[in-house]
Amino acid sequence: MQVTLRVRRFDPEKDKRPHMQSFTVEAEPTDQVLDLLNRVKDYQDGSLTYRRSCGHGICGSDAMRINGRNRLACKVLVRDLGATITVEPLMGLAVIKDLVVDLRPFFEHYKSVMPFLVNDEPAPARERLQTPAQRLRYDDTTKCILCAACTTGCPSFWANGEYVGPAAIVQAHRFTFDSRDRAGAERLQILNDRMGVWRCHDIFNCTEACPREIEITKAIGEVKLAIATGRIE
Amino acid sequence: MVHEVEVVIVGAGGAGLMAALHASRGARTAVLSKLYPVRSHTGTAQGGVCAALGSEEEDNPDWHAFDTVKGSDYLGDQDAIEFMCHEAVAAVYELEHMGLPFNRTESGKIAQRPFGGHTNNQTGRPVRRAAYAADRTGHMILQTLYQQCIRNQVTFFDEFQVLDLLLQNGAVCGVVAVELSSGEVHTFHAKAVIFATGGYGRVWEITSNAYSYTGDGMAVALRAGLPLEDMEFFQFHPTGIYKMGILITEGVRGEGGILVNDAGERFMERYAPRVKDLASRDVISRAMYLEMRDGRGIGGKRFLHLDVRPETVNRYAAVDGRTRPDGTAYRVTGPELLAKLPDIIDFCRTYLGVDPMTEPMPVQPTAHYAMGGIPTTKLGQVIADARNTLVPGLFAAGECACVSVHGANRLGTNSLLDLIVFGKMAGKQAAEFAQRESFLPLPRQPQAVTHERLARLRQADGRERAADLRRAMQELMFEHVGVFRTGDGMQQALASLAELRQRYQHVRAGDAGQVFNTDVLEAWELGCLLECAEVTTAAALNRTESRGAHAREDFPRRDDPNWLRHSLARQAPGGGVELEYKPVVITKYQPKERTY
Numbered sequence: 158m159q160v161t162l163r164v165r166r167f168d169p170e171k172d173k174r175p176h177m178q179s180f181t182v183e184a185e186p187t188d189q190v191l192d193l194l195n196r197v198k199d200y201q202d203g204s205l206t207y208r209r210s211c212g213h214g215i216c217g218s219d220a221m222r223i224n225g226r227n228r229l230a231c232k233v234l235v236r237d238l239g240a241t242i243t244v245e246p247l248m249g250l251a252v253i254k255d256l257v258v259d260l261r262p263f264f265e266h267y268k269s270v271m272p273f274l275v276n277d278e279p280a281p282a283r284e285r286l287q288t289p290a291q292r293l294r295y296d297d298t299t300k301c302i303l304c305a306a307c308t309t310g311c312p313s314f315w316a317n318g319e320y321v322g323p324a325a326i327v328q329a330h331r332f333t334f335d336s337r338d339r340a341g342a343e344r345l346q347i348l349n350d351r352m353g354v355w356r357c358h359d360i361f362n363c364t365e366a367c368p369r370e371i372e373i374t375k376a377i378g379e380v381k382l383a384i385a386t387g388r389i390e
Numbered sequence: 391m392v393h394e395v396e397v398v399i400v401g402a403g404g405a406g407l408m409a410a411l412h413a414s415r416g417a418r419t420a421v422l423s424k425l426y427p428v429r430s431h432t433g434t435a436q437g438g439v440c441a442a443l444g445s446e447e448e449d450n451p452d453w454h455a456f457d458t459v460k461g462s463d464y465l466g467d468q469d470a471i472e473f474m475c476h477e478a479v480a481a482v483y484e485l486e487h488m489g490l491p492f493n494r495t496e497s498g499k500i501a502q503r504p505f506g507g508h509t510n511n512q513t514g515r516p517v518r519r520a521a522y523a524a525d526r527t528g529h530m531i532l533q534t535l536y537q538q539c540i541r542n543q544v545t546f547f548d549e550f551q552v553l554d555l556l557l558q559n560g561a562v563c564g565v566v567a568v569e570l571s572s573g574e575v576h577t578f579h580a581k582a583v584i585f586a587t588g589g590y591g592r593v594w595e596i597t598s599n600a601y602s603y604t605g606d607g608m609a610v611a612l613r614a615g616l617p618l619e620d621m622e623f624f625q626f627h628p629t630g631i632y633k634m635g636i637l638i639t640e641g642v643r644g645e646g647g648i649l650v651n652d653a654g655e656r657f658m659e660r661y662a663p664r665v666k667d668l669a670s671r672d673v674i675s676r677a678m679y680l681e682m683r684d685g686r687g688i689g690g691k692r693f694l695h696l697d698v699r700p701e702t703v704n705r706y707a708a709v710d711g712r713t714r715p716d717g718t719a720y721r722v723t724g725p726e727l728l729a730k731l732p733d734i735i736d737f738c739r740t741y742l743g744v745d746p747m748t749e750p751m752p753v754q755p756t757a758h759y760a761m762g763g764i765p766t767t768k769l770g771q772v773i774a775d776a777r778n779t780l781v782p783g784l785f786a787a788g789e790c791a792c793v794s795v796h797g798a799n800r801l802g803t804n805s806l807l808d809l810i811v812f813g814k815m816a817g818k819q820a821a822e823f824a825q826r827e828s829f830l831p832l833p834r835q836p837q838a839v840t841h842e843r844l845a846r847l848r849q850a851d852g853r854e855r856a857a858d859l860r861r862a863m864q865e866l867m868f869e870h871v872g873v874f875r876t877g878d879g880m881q882q883a884l885a886s887l888a889e890l891r892q893r894y895q896h897v898r899a900g901d902a903g904q905v906f907n908t909d910v911l912e913a914w915e916l917g918c919l920l921e922c923a924e925v926t927t928a929a930a931l932n933r934t935e936s937r938g939a940h941a942r943e944d945f946p947r948r949d950d951p952n953w954l955r956h957s958l959a960r961q962a963p964g965g966g967v968e969l970e971y972k973p974v975v976i977t978k979y980q981p982k983e984r985t986y
Binding site for chain 1: 425426428429430431433434443483486487488489491492493494495496497498499500523526529530533534537538540541571600601602634636733736737740741855856857899900901902903904905906907908909
């Protein structure tokens, strides 16, 4: 089948502002949107610019807006989109070129929430024990691949880029509810900030955008509850 | 721009991050990566990282070492293998202490599952040795190491692609890199450099490897006049999704899944009567190839079925007399499988519209892992020749390196182990080296070679297109330098590769800009792939035997008297490939026939 691929282009060395460009591409219904982008880059316009790496939804490089929704280009197939497909860069972050956005603010927010396990008690010679139930408690938020689809789909983040955003809260959740961690209170204090969890208004865009199907709004709710009650459980 | 740091690490996957954690404790360290670290290919590893923890049943590091030696078809260096398998236990606990969310046993220990080639050496039966986190073990390792790097304030240069290694009289003095966001070329003046750049599976048409797996570090080493070791050994993983190559973890078979042919037969019984579907990867890929060649592919096509439906798993577990650690019969339910293999089930639903709980998965062997690479000692120091001369200041770890612990065929889960054990060694050694040594002067024009290469890719006549050459290379390598090989096929491949390298001189990038010019970098990567392909083919053609992943139809037997040795391949000054050989280190495991 033939697909019309509409791409929002922007080359900072040439363009004053972004513009849409259409390409006609031969496609199979089972092709990924990433396959279409590759076909354009390989055979029509080598200057088309986007990030990609693993090609099967694990590395998180190719998050972009596809027909208005934040998706991974390698995890959405032509058969689910139809014959006209529009791809645009993620919103809320500066565009460097075409579909490539500046991720530095995203990773700065990530780093601000202590996204690592803290336990400075002497480690045993073997593993720290953790029951399957304790492990399950934070399982959902371990799946995050930091693709930025959630944060850049959040109206609160669009309104104010200082907001840490859902991805950072997901990371904070992953450690705060880990029975081995000892920095929960400190992390919750960071998030109990003007630019922390209270900017989340349960809009659920993040949950819908997540390619890993993490229940992000629920995780944020659990963090809010822990702050409100002072109990991590 | 010139930066001065004591240790530069190139690559931010498992090996690079582990090296960074340890190097940064002793020296000023910077990590350069062409991707954001969390995009690295380590993240796609699924099934597990092995260590003889004995969480679930009796195990010990010596069994692990013997299994690895046997899996390597006796080409692995046994001193390095014993070292890795003994270090493994502490290394996996170190990951757990860093926060890695392993699955757990009922008593709270790290859970372990069986994997191909890992056995109880007394009974010969599969042993639970692979520590895992669902089918996301690589993702968890990558995330955990990155998290700890953030905690320890490691310095990163994200989206900096290294294009050249700087040497002075054979000793390291730095690297040259392009900053993607600006196109600016940077020089990093360093005392020590660690390459942790990963593999080169994009040489082949069907591969599980990321687009970014283009052999950059290996090609840069070749161009610096260094050799690559054992490049003829490249692993084809038995279970890639048909046509796409996406990996379906061996953990599926560890959980009881089986391979079947068009007649519905569990054909591995014929090829590996004892461990069947948990034989090592080279053995299974060859069996699949033979089944398909003889017309027993599904519907006569080039794929077979991987069946992990609960009723199938339970039927064959009963046939095999498989038990749980407590001695009761092994049985699974759909929800249990879903909890242990969520991602591969998601892949099948997303890309194939197939639900593995109710239908078998179509699979074919997929190019997966380089056993060969930049030769190193077991401390990560790079070796320049068959006499084991060290390259001062240069280190390598992970898939781009060849220690050699995998020999002719790697066992599943040993790659993640390799990353953490040897990444750590390389990091420590590089820091010690930097403390001991002073900076060597940079060459007068350190960026000259890089600018010249980039200029050529921007200014060539454009008669050839990178995508055409890439596709031609991938097809011919899959056809002639794949699971089975022949002398004639490889001769033909070598001639075609020489022609492709000529045509490559005419490739011009389609993007003339400076900012985030991925087109010029992908064209540069194609050059790396072509050079890795050439070295692989030349080393394979010269090895007139079959061993591990190198299977020749014209030389079907292993030939220890002539070929129990490592190859070292380097680019000859006038073109072509020069080969020399060095002996395999044998400690206590004498080579014998390898059956499963």
